[in-house]
Every structure is written in structure tokens, then in C-alpha cells.
Amino acid sequence: MVADVSVSSPLDGEPDHERAGRKGRKRGPAAWVAMYHSVSDHPEDPYNITVTPARLDRQLAWLRGRGLRGVSVRELLAARARGRERGLVGLTFDDGYADFVTAALPVLRRWDCGATVFVLARRLDGENDWDPLGPRKRLLGADGIRRAAAAGMEIASHGLTHVDLTLAGPRELDAEVSRSRALLAELIDADVQGFSYPYGRVDAQAQAAVRRAGYGYACAIAPHPALAGDLALPRVHIGQADTAARLELKTRLARLCGRGLEAP
Structure with missing residues (x-):
């Protein structure tokens, strides 16, 4: 995913997207969803999408130290439906590296901790060649996806090929959304409930395609207030620079900016 590395947003280090404007929940702080991409020691990272394993380790230590546990989005939403999401944080990894x-x-x-991995159904064993800059990184193949699923991670769709769905025609849009779900369900022999909009971009047409395809939820970044809901969940971008102090600030700002996960 190509991310804007400008620092004009109050959520420093996030891609520059329009903020959601929904109010927080009344019965305590809203749960939230973290957005990761690649985890590696590669120093070249022009899009701010890579964290090192050591940094991820410290970030998860921060979560656990605050009495929080990372889970898949599917588990988080199921807990929310029971009113038991307190102490849970959704962890997502886009692109399926x-x-x-x-x-x-x-x-x-x-x-x-658990997590949701959003993979590209027609780029198995491929590379992130949608990124014009930076290193080429390998994507998961069928064996890697099955290994992640066997470890308890949620496998969900990021489309077929990583195209901006807000620019796609009707046929391409439906193929990216519905065909990717079918292919992944066949691959892992399990239902696929989640979708992540490539580049975090969603409009009414893309959201309608996700609804038609039968997904239970979809992740964006900072969707327009008119689209916000379970088919356009906001997320907090996490990068290499996010120390414990920055994580604390970003999660507080996320709630103030309407990026908490509200009750339906």
C-alpha cells in the first residue's frame, strides 16, 4: 500500500486521508484497530509501511503492559457484539507480505496476540510492484497463507491485485471484491468475512460492492462520516517511529478524531 508520509495530520506518520467524524461511545473509550503492513529489518521505507521485528515486539509489549491484547478484527467485532470488547485491540496487516x-x-x-492478514488473491508469491519507490518485497503464497491461518490468524481479502477501487469500473470492482473472497475461501477452506480497501480508499460504490459480496466488515483508514460503519472501519496507522509515548498519543488522538471502533 502506498502511504503519504507527510506530517500535516495530527496523527503523525499516517497516510493523508480525510478524517472520520463519528462521536465516541458513551460507555467508556472506544476500541480501536491498528494498521500494519510489512515487518522486516529492511532500512529503506519511503512509504512508512515497515516496522522491524524488534519495534513490533516493543509495541506489543506496550499493549500488554496496559492490559490490552491484540486480536483479529473478526474476534474484536464478535466481542463487541457481546459488549465485551474492553481490553481488546484489533491488529491488521495489509498487503500480505x-x-x-x-x-x-x-x-x-x-x-x-492474534491478527487479521489482508492478502491479495491474485498476487500469491508475487511482489509489491504497485509501489513505484522502495524495495520489492515478496508476498505470501498459498503455503504461507495456510500457515498463518493454522496459527490462528484471520485471513481476509485485500482484493485481487491492489487497485484503487474508487477508480475501478463496475466489472473490475465486483471482480476485485467478490472473486477475491471466493478464491481465498477455497484456499483456506473457511469463510472469509473481512475486506480491506487498497490504499484505504473507499467510496459509496466500493462499499456497495463489499456489501453485495457478503463481507461482514471492511477496513479503511479514515472514511468519510457518511460511509463510516462496519463496512468502512477506521484504523490507526502504526510505523517504525511509534514508541510507547507516540502510541499513547496516537490512540488518544484517534478517539478524538473519530477513529475509535464504535458500537453498532
Whole structure:
């Protein structure tokens, strides 16, 4: 995913998207969803989408130290439906980089955390060639996806090929959304409930396609207030610079800016 690395947003280090404007929940702080991408030691990172395994380890230590546990979005929403989401944080990894299995998964296991991995159904064993700058990184193949699923991670769709759905025609839009779900469900022999909009961009047409395809939820970044809901969930971007102090600030700002996960 290509991210804007400008620092004009109050949520420093996030891609520059329009803020959601929904109010927070009344019965205590809203849960929230973190957005990761690649986990590796590669120093070149022009889009602010990479954290090192050591940094991820410290970030999850911060979560656990505050009495929080990272879970998949599917688990978070199920807990919310029961009114039991307190203490949970959704963890998501966009693009399905191969380093999720080799670098992220061991850290998640160490801290007893779950996560959702959004993969590209027609780029298995491919590369992130949608990014014009930066290093080429391998994407998960079928074996890696099944390994992540076997470890308890949620496998969800990021589309077929990583196209901006707000620019796609009707046929391409429906194929990216519905066909990707079918292919992944066949691959893991399980239902696929989640979708993540490439680049975090969603409009009414893309959201309608997700609804038609039967997804239970979809993740954006900072959706327009008119679209906000379970088919356009806001997320907090997490990068290499996010120390414990920055994480505390970003999560507080996220709630103030309407990026908490509200009750339906």
C-alpha cells in the first residue's frame, strides 16, 4: 500500500486521508484497530509501511503492559457484539507480505496476540510492484497463507491485485471484491468475512460492492462520516517511529478524531 508520509495530520506518520467524524461511545473509550503492513529489518521505507521485528515486539509489549491484547478484527467485532470488547485491540496487516509469517507471527505468538492478514488473491508469491519507490518485497503464497491461518490468524481479502477501487469500473470492482473472497475461501477452506480497501480508499460504490459480496466488515483508514460503519472501519496507522509515548498519543488522538471502533 502506498502511504503519504507527510506530517500535516495530527496523527503523525499516517497516510493523508480525510478524517472520520463519528462521536465516541458513551460507555467508556472506544476500541480501536491498528494498521500494519510489512515487518522486516529492511532500512529503506519511503512509504512508512515497515516496522522491524524488534519495534513490533516493543509495541506489543506496550499493549500488554496496559492490559490490552491484540486480536483479529473478526474476534474484536464478535466481542463487541457481546459488549465485551474492553481490553481488546484489533491488529491488521495489509498487503500480505511474506514477512508476516517469518517475522511478525513469532512476535505475535510471544505476546499471545492474534491478527487479521489482508492478502491479495491474485498476487500469491508475487511482489509489491504497485509501489513505484522502495524495495520489492515478496508476498505470501498459498503455503504461507495456510500457515498463518493454522496459527490462528484471520485471513481476509485485500482484493485481487491492489487497485484503487474508487477508480475501478463496475466489472473490475465486483471482480476485485467478490472473486477475491471466493478464491481465498477455497484456499483456506473457511469463510472469509473481512475486506480491506487498497490504499484505504473507499467510496459509496466500493462499499456497495463489499456489501453485495457478503463481507461482514471492511477496513479503511479514515472514511468519510457518511460511509463510516462496519463496512468502512477506521484504523490507526502504526510505523517504525511509534514508541510507547507516540502510541499513547496516537490512540488518544484517534478517539478524538473519530477513529475509535464504535458500537453498532
